[in-house]
Structures are given as C-alpha cells and as structure tokens.
Amino acid sequence: MIEIGRFQIDVEMRTLRRGGEVVPLGSRAFDILSTVASADGRLVTKDEIMSAVWPETVVEENNIQVHVSALRKILGPDRNLILTVPGRGYQLLKRHDAPPPNIQQPPQVRPASAGRLPHPKTNLVGRHIEVAQILAALRQTSVLTLVGAGGIGKTSLAIEAAGQAAPEFSAPVCFVELAALTTREAILREIVASCGLPSIADGELNPAHVSSALTGADMLLLLDNAEHVAGHVAEIVELLVSENEALRVLVTSREPLRIMPETVLRVDPLDVPPPHSTDAEILQRSAVNLFLLRARSIHGAVGATSTEIQLIGEICRRLDGIPLALELAAARVLTLGVEGVHRRLDDRMAILAGGYRTALPRHQTLRATFDWSFALLDASTQSLFRRLATFGGVFTFEAMCAIACDSELTIGNAIISISELAAKSLVNVEFDGPVAKYRLAECTRAYASEKLQAEGEAQQIAARHARYLSTCFKASSTDLAHRGEDGLPDLPQTLDDACSASDWAFSADGDPQLGVELASNLAGTLLALGRVEECCTLATRALDALERLPAGSIDAIGEMRVRASLAAALSYVRGPVWMSTELWRTVLTLATESGAAEFHARALCGLWNAMLSSGKINESMQFATQFQKWARSHGTVWQQTLADQLIAVSLHCLGRHAEAKDRLEDALQRLAALRDEAQEVGGVRADPLVFCKGTLARIVWLQGDPEQAMMIVDKTIDLVRSETMEPSLTHMIGTVAVPLALMSGDLCRARHYLDIMRSQAALHHFDIWREYSECLTGCHDILNGHVENGLTRLEPALDALLARGFRRLTTPFVIACAEAQVVLGQLKQASARLHGALDFCRRNGELLFVPEIRRALGSVAQAQANRQPRVDPAFAEKMDYASACFLEAIDLSRAQGARMWELRSSIAMARLLRAQDRSEEALELLETLTTHFKPASTAIDIETLFGLINTLRACDERASGECLPALSR
Numbered sequence: 001m002i003e004i005g006r007f008q009i010d011v012e013m014r015t016l017r018r019g020g021e022v023v024p025l026g027s028r029a030f031d032i033l034s035t036v037a038s039a040d041g042r043l044v045t046k047d048e049i050m051s052a053v054w055p056e057t058v059v060e061e062n063n064i065q066v067h068v069s070a071l072r073k074i075l076g077p078d079r080n081l082i083l084t085v086p087g088r089g090y091q092l093l094k095r096h097d098a099p100p101p102n103i104q105q106p107p108q109v110r111p112a113s114a115g116r117l118p119h120p121k122t123n124l125v126g127r128h129i130e131v132a133q134i135l136a137a138l139r140q141t142s143v144l145t146l147v148g149a150g151g152i153g154k155t156s157l158a159i160e161a162a163g164q165a166a167p168e169f170s171a172p173v174c175f176v177e178l179a180a181l182t183t184r185e186a187i188l189r190e191i192v193a194s195c196g197l198p199s200i201a202d203g204e205l206n207p208a209h210v211s212s213a214l215t216g217a218d219m220l221l222l223l224d225n226a227e228h229v230a231g232h233v234a235e236i237v238e239l240l241v242s243e244n245e246a247l248r249v250l251v252t253s254r255e256p257l258r259i260m261p262e263t264v265l266r267v268d269p270l271d272v273p274p275p276h277s278t279d280a281e282i283l284q285r286s287a288v289n290l291f292l293l294r295a296r297s298i299h300g301a302v303g304a305t306s307t308e309i310q311l312i313g314e315i316c317r318r319l320d321g322i323p324l325a326l327e328l329a330a331a332r333v334l335t336l337g338v339e340g341v342h343r344r345l346d347d348r349m350a351i352l353a354g355g356y357r358t359a360l361p362r363h364q365t366l367r368a369t370f371d372w373s374f375a376l377l378d379a380s381t382q383s384l385f386r387r388l389a390t391f392g393g394v395f396t397f398e399a400m401c402a403i404a405c406d407s408e409l410t411i412g413n414a415i416i417s418i419s420e421l422a423a424k425s426l427v428n429v430e431f432d433g434p435v436a437k438y439r440l441a442e443c444t445r446a447y448a449s450e451k452l453q454a455e456g457e458a459q460q461i462a463a464r465h466a467r468y469l470s471t472c473f474k475a476s477s478t479d480l481a482h483r484g485e486d487g488l489p490d491l492p493q494t495l496d497d498a499c500s501a502s503d504w505a506f507s508a509d510g511d512p513q514l515g516v517e518l519a520s521n522l523a524g525t526l527l528a529l530g531r532v533e534e535c536c537t538l539a540t541r542a543l544d545a546l547e548r549l550p551a552g553s554i555d556a557i558g559e560m561r562v563r564a565s566l567a568a569a570l571s572y573v574r575g576p577v578w579m580s581t582e583l584w585r586t587v588l589t590l591a592t593e594s595g596a597a598e599f600h601a602r603a604l605c606g607l608w609n610a611m612l613s614s615g616k617i618n619e620s621m622q623f624a625t626q627f628q629k630w631a632r633s634h635g636t637v638w639q640q641t642l643a644d645q646l647i648a649v650s651l652h653c654l655g656r657h658a659e660a661k662d663r664l665e666d667a668l669q670r671l672a673a674l675r676d677e678a679q680e681v682g683g684v685r686a687d688p689l690v691f692c693k694g695t696l697a698r699i700v701w702l703q704g705d706p707e708q709a710m711m712i713v714d715k716t717i718d719l720v721r722s723e724t725m726e727p728s729l730t731h732m733i734g735t736v737a738v739p740l741a742l743m744s745g746d747l748c749r750a751r752h753y754l755d756i757m758r759s760q761a762a763l764h765h766f767d768i769w770r771e772y773s774e775c776l777t778g779c780h781d782i783l784n785g786h787v788e789n790g791l792t793r794l795e796p797a798l799d800a801l802l803a804r805g806f807r808r809l810t811t812p813f814v815i816a817c818a819e820a821q822v823v824l825g826q827l828k829q830a831s832a833r834l835h836g837a838l839d840f841c842r843r844n845g846e847l848l849f850v851p852e853i854r855r856a857l858g859s860v861a862q863a864q865a866n867r868q869p870r871v872d873p874a875f876a877e878k879m880d881y882a883s884a885c886f887l888e889a890i891d892l893s894r895a896q897g898a899r900m901w902e903l904r905s906s907i908a909m910a911r912l913l914r915a916q917d918r919s920e921e922a923l924e925l926l927e928t929l930t931t932h933f934k935p936a937s938t939a940i941d942i943e944t945l946f947g948l949i950n951t952l953r954a955c956d957e958r959a960s961g962e963c964l965p966a967l968s969r
Helices: 027-037 046-053 062-081 128-136 154-167 184-196 207-213 227-242 278-283 284-299 306-318 325-343 346-351 366-375 380-391 397-404 412-423 442-455 458-472 477-488 491-505 512-526 532-547 556-570 577-594 597-613 617-632 637-653 657-673 688-702 704-719 728-746 745-762 767-783 789-803 813-824 829-844 851-863 873-896 898-916 919-927 940-960
Strands: 002-004 007-010 015-017 021-023 081-087 089-092 143-147 176-177 220-224 248-253 262-266 428-432 435-439 678-679 684-686
Touching: 002 027, 002 062, 007 027, 007 397, 015 154, 027 046, 027 366, 046 062, 046 366, 046 435, 046 491, 062 745, 089 207, 128 143, 128 154, 128 262, 128 704, 128 898, 143 227, 154 248, 176 184, 176 442, 176 919, 184 227, 227 248, 262 617, 278 284, 284 325, 306 346, 325 346, 325 366, 346 366, 346 789, 366 789, 380 397, 380 412, 380 442, 380 458, 397 412, 397 435, 397 458, 397 684, 442 458, 458 512, 458 898, 491 512, 491 532, 491 617, 512 532, 512 556, 512 704, 532 556, 532 873, 556 577, 556 597, 556 813, 577 597, 577 684, 597 637, 617 637, 617 829, 637 688, 657 688, 688 704, 688 728, 688 898, 704 728, 728 745, 728 767, 728 940, 745 767, 767 813, 789 813, 813 851, 829 851, 851 873, 851 898, 898 919, 898 940, 919 940
Parallel strands: 143 248, 143 262, 176 220, 220 248
Antiparallel strands: 002 007, 007 015, 015 021, 081 089, 428 435, 678 684
C-alpha cells in the first residue's frame, strides 16, 4: 500500500482508496499513478510512463497529459502532489514536501556522504587513452570539461579518471550529480553538501560564499551532467577556481561551459570495425568488446560463431560506437538474439531500452537520452535538428539552408542553430580545408527522423530534399563524371542521397512528378559513372511513373533523358534489346520534334549500338551513316571522329576489315589529341580510344598476327581509366581480350581475363555480361578438353542471351556449341544451330563470321559422312558437301582478307584431303599460307599449320623415298 496525501494506492488490487472507500479510476490513469508512485519520489520520464502504460502501442504524448489532468481532478486539494517537470516527466511528492500550487520547490540538500564518488556500474572498456589524457590535463588546467553526445560515456569516463586521480589530492573527490537540479541555488546547495561544508544560510548562499568556504581546499570536484544548467555552472566554477589554485574541477556536459580557465576534451565514440573486417579484426575493436562484455554478462553464449561476430560488428557500426546504445542493444540479445537485434535496428528507438534500474532515467532508453538533449533546444534549433534527418551522410551549410530554411526558419536562425547543435554534440562538424561539413550520427538521425514525422513535416522536407538534389544534377552527366568530386561536393554521398530521395518520390506517399524530374537529372550521372544497374532501376521506375502522369507533366527534355538513360542501360544490364531499340526510336522522334540536337545525336548513336547488339549490321551501318552526316554538319570534332569509328566497326562486322582498319587507324590519330574529352558510345560514357583499339586488335588477329593483337589488347586495357572503367572494361575483356586469347589457344591468359570479367559483371549486376562470361567459360572448358561440361555451361547461357535479343559477337558461341555437339555425336542439333546462325547473318549483314559458320558446317557434314559406309552414296554426298563448305569458307575468308579464317578452313580442307588420300593436294593448299604467318608463333592454329605441313611432308618423304627438309614450327 502506498500513501499519497489522503489517498492509499493498492498496487496489487489496482485500486485507489480514500478513507477506506474505493475511488473510481480508469485503468490507464491508475497505471500512470502507480508508475509514478512506485518511483519513491524519483522523477519518472515520459518515456518510462509510455513504456509502462502503453508497452506495445504507439500513442501521442498528450495521452499522458489527459490522464494526469484526470488524476489531479480526483486528488482535489492533493493535486499538487503530482509535480510536472517541464519537458522531462512527472514526480510524486510526499504530503509535507508538496509546494503551493504552481510553485516548484528546489531539491532537498543531500547528506554529505552522497558526494562520494559512485562505484562504476560496469568495467570501463576501450578508454585507457582518454583516462590518461584526463589525468594529464588535470595536472595542467583548473577546469576540464568532457564534452560529447548523450550516452557517449562521459560520466563513466569521468568517474574512472577521478578515481585514479584521487590519490593526488589531500581531500576526497567530491561528486555532484546535476541532472535533477535547475537553479543556481540548488547547484550551490549540492556542492556544499557534497563537499561536506558547513551549512550556509539561504540569504548567504551564493558563489562567493561557497568559494570562500573552499579556500585552500586541495581537492577534485566532479560536476556531472551540466548541459541543462551550463550557464549557472560556468558562473559558479569560474569563481571557485579563480580564488583557489589547488582546486580542480572536472565537468561532464554535452556542451562546453565557455569560460576562460576551461580546457575541453571531446569524448569520441568507441572504436568500431570498418566494413568487410575479418572476425579477428572485429574482435579487436573496443565497441565490440563492450557489446560482448554486456551481452555475455546476461547471456553467456554470445559471439561464438563467425556469423554472430560479423553481425555484432555491423550492430556496433550502425550504433556509431555509442556506449549507451551498445549496452542497451546487448541487453536485448537475451530476448531477441544477435540476429534479432540486428534485424530490428531500423526501429532502434523502440528496442534500445531496458538500461540499469539504478541509472538516471535518461540513461535507461536511447530515446530518453535524446529527449533530454532535445528539450534543451529552443524552437528554431529543434526545427533545424529534426529537418536535418533528411541527410544520410555529410552535408554542407548551403545544402542545409536549401532544405531546412523557410520563412519561419531563416538563414540567420540556421547559423545560430547549427552552432548550437554542434556545441551540444548533436551534430558532428568536420572541415575540408575551409569548408565545414556536417553529419548526424546514425542514432541521432533516427531520433531526428522520429521528431520530423511527429511534427508532420516529413513529406514537405523530403520534397525539398528531392528538389534540391534534382538541381544539383542538372549539369550534364558527362561534365559531372569528368569533374568527379570537384563537380559536386561529396559526389558519392550526394548520389546515395539522391537515390534515397527517388525512393521516397516513387513511394505511395511521394511525388511521382518530382521523382521523374529527379530521375531525369540523376540517371545520366549514374550512367556516366558506370553505375549502370542503378541507372536502369531508377529509369525504369521513372518511365513507369511518366506513363501514368497526365500528358505534359514532364517536358520533352526530361522525358528524353529518362528514355535515353534506360535505353543505354538495358543493353548492358538485362535487356531485352528490342526495348532499348524502341526507346531510342522514341527519343529520336522527340528530338526531331523539339529540335534537341544533343538528343538527336545520342539517339542515332544509341540506335547504332542497339542494332549492333541485336546483330543487325546493315541497319547499324544506316544509323552510323546518318550520324556521320549529322556530325559533319552540326557536330564537334569529337563527334565527327566518333562517327568515323562507328562506321569502321560496322564495316568490320560486314567483313570489310581492310577498310575498317584504315578508318580506325585514322581515328586513333585524331583521338590521341582529344584524349581528355569525354564522349558516349551507344549512350554510355566510354573511352572511344579503348573502344577503337579493341576493334583494331580483333582485325589484326584476323589478318594473321595474333601476337601483335594480344599486345594491343594488353596495352588497351592499361588505357582504361577509373572514371570510365565500366562498362568499358567488361566490354573490352568480353568481346576482345578473352575471345582472342581463346582463339589463340592461350587458355591461361583467357582464364585470367575471365576471372576479372566475371567479378566485374557480378559486382555491377551486368546480367547480359554475366551470361556472356558464362558462354566464354564454356568455350574455355571445351578447348581445355572438358567438352561435355563446357557444353553444359555454354548452351543455356547462349540461349539466354539470344532470348534477350543480344547477338553481339555471339556467333562464335554458336559455332563452339556446334563443334562440341559434333564431338558428342549430336550432329542434327549442331547442323540446326549452324544453319539458323547462317540464315540470320546473311539476312542482317553480319558477314564477319560467315566463313567460320561454313567451315563448321563442313565439319558437321564430314562427321555425318564418317557415319556412313564408304560405298554408300550418302558418304560421297556428305564428303562433297563438306569439301564445298570448306572451299566456300576459304574463298569468303580471302575476300575479307581474314587470314585466320582462311587458315582454319584450309586446315579443315587439308585434313579432308588427307582422309581421301590426297595428301599432295593438302600439302600444296597449306604451303600457300606459310608466307603469311610466323613459324615461331604460339597461336594454336599457326602451330597446327606448320605441324600438319611437317606431317604431310614426312608422309610424302616415306612414300617417295626422298629426303625432304622438314620445316620448323
């Protein structure tokens, strides 16, 4: 039974009685009354009441006020026993302590024994350096203030340091807890009581009298939690130390006292492990050590597995290394487990509760810690603080004003308020040269976000943020990518903020029109910086929203930006290629109608690339020619050079390699002088020099110099620059480096490049290039003798590419697949694949690989013939067809000037002739090629040429009995 004035509270029976009679009282009101009464006179915060009365329900704080008002009405003359502490909570006073109505009495003086240094609640972890700094500072300065955010561990650190410093003073350390004090007189009384000084009459209780009483005292005075009375503490401390050189004052506060004798030591969070740390590295961090110490004291088996250690490292990072947050999170491990705590961190304000019962109320939940600091801010600073929640990382003063300021919160207010927030450790400030950059810790941001939602400003501030970021990206994507972080401050963080803003804009509560505007400015930058998959996702969402908006909601430029970005990204990320083609056609139409020259050029380049990707070489040549015509009349030198390069690539695919090579070499000379300028190839920012040299390397290989081709490849990869690495690098490796290494028989080099390509494709979510690398891996396995395994990898990946409509340089995969099927006896399937590819190439002008298709068809026919008895007419028919295929392949190769294709077809024909006992003809056919190739070459086909010649000559020598000189390899 708890007595309260004329009333009795029976907690077990849940009744309130007066004179033995039960007083009707609602259940919520009774819960509030019993919670406050059970605190035995201690201040009970609003959060404590909310947790006790509405443990699993989110309600407004005014619910407490409603029920407290009802309680006071019931208590009547005893209504003042429930004392309201503004901004903090409620306190139940005894009858004789009750103040007159509306008058708050100062706290009673505690006995002198209360000033003794408290015992630490837990072992201090990871603070030995700070303790040493405090001890050293106390020997040099009369006032040392430990400043830091709430829950950072200032009190624990101060108590530990004071305990170690105690032997250096003749008098015991005096500890004064300031949290419950609000007036200068109360602070002075507490100092007097804690220091064991004689009582001072109320009329004489002032700093001067206390200072006089402490004259000559060799002691350390620890004033804990001074931020809410910083002005009073500053006045008192400055006078105390001015008249007593032996006195040392150690203060903990969320902001400095700002007095002359003060030295400030900022207390930082505990050390957290960086991302991707090993288990051993995680366990070395002080934040992790504190978490484990607290968690194991409650639930022993914590951090026993690598999975848990990695999760604990992430928890410590996301809690910013704040000791209070770590301890509260560790306490939750008993009920939620490590994985459960990690999963619920997005709702950290709710789960981070349950601190030590003996701790101050504001240290029992994370929200209460922030409530204490928030209540100390004026209205303008509170407004700025909650609006800063929109920033996910660092931000500048300019960005802050653009989003947070309005007619009520002016720039002048913001200047004062940001300084106040920094002083109170609610905002971190860093300097990049003269430029100040601000950041909210993740826990602080979570609290600010709650306040922003509660104030009903979240939508308005999110819209301002999105609009501001949209203006940041109005510069051209090429210019931004070229200037990097000089173009936009903290570009990576700004991009991440913009992506988060777009998530809001396209959400159910967002603004889709604003989202499209932001995406139209942002997508090009993502594309230019190689973040192709992000661009694809963003542009897809924007296009979906655009098609639902009323006509005219977005201007033509904005619409073209969205469509062009998506069209460019699709060809690299996921396809289908036909969708990319349709998007580019729409962009071309809009550009023509609006007279937008830039997008007219981009659309022509994009359509050229889309046609090339879909294997429609004739159409690619048409768009390349249109672009060349446009560039000559309207374009820059860059665009004119690029136009010649696009035509050269199409000529190469048409089998006109000599013409293509001449154009590429001419373009290379012009590109060298324009190296530092950026340009797009098919809508994606790429380095045309790399693109040009890659095509040239393939032509050099085809013309019979594999070693020179691979030298060009290696040097070209060295030219890839970090700002244009992707998709340039993956494209170069996939279409040039690996295929040429495989065709040269250099499987080791091919595997080296393949490993890089597979990693990059996975990292950047290039789905098309992941399937492409799988095809190359299958080809590698086949050439390495693992035919069945290779075909198992190659065939489904090839079919997936074809289903996306992607046919860029995929014909060699069709040929490799067919050749593997021949080895495995799947002749019908091999023939069907090759005839389908041949028909497609001839219809669309992809003549580059037609000689190889004819050669492969000859091999199929020869394998079919070998299944027949030699006397069967079908045998001769198939052999004749095989011979015709090989001869046609040789003729087509010669017409193209493709010596390597000619070599492969000639070797196949020579083997057929030898099988027909026509070795002399076979030798004559091969000898005509020897002048075109180097005998010392290590390329597999060239080695085969000279090896086969030697074999044929040896056979001829044995047959004729003559001694012919053998050719070296």
